[in-house]
Amino acid sequence: MNIVGRITKNAEINTLKNDKQVVNFSVAINDRFKTKQGELREQTTYYNCSYWLSANVAKILTKGTLVELIGRASASAWIGKDGEIKSGLNFHTSNIKVHGGGKKSDTEEQPTSHPQKSNAFAEDTDDDLPF
Secondary structure: OEEEEEEOOOOEEEEOOOOOEEEEEEEEEEEEEEOOOOOEEEEEEEEEEEEOOOHHHHHHOOOOOEEEEEEEEEEEEEEOOOOOEEEEEEEEEEEEEEEEOOOOOOOOOOOOOOOOOOOOOOOOOOOOOOO
């Protein structure tokens, strides 16, 4: 699945018990459409994203940055501390492409290339699939 949206707050790096690191961030996707009555409406969908391949990417995932993500989506539901049922959309990210627009951190050095892991078959343009 491929989604494009803006990061809602700076990415955070979380370290698990086994010293494995995950980068967590949230992306907002805006969608505009017309109702049957011709009214223009806007709807925003939020995804809680995780990226497991490299923690270095957190430096460039700042609030407002436009990103294109490849990965898989899932939904989750839980009961909050207040006893209310909560739900959310998750996106397990396998590839990040930065399109820009975010604010640069003062302590951050300008990266020469964006850390990016990709599927070995993603670059293959010979597509003989029947659909």
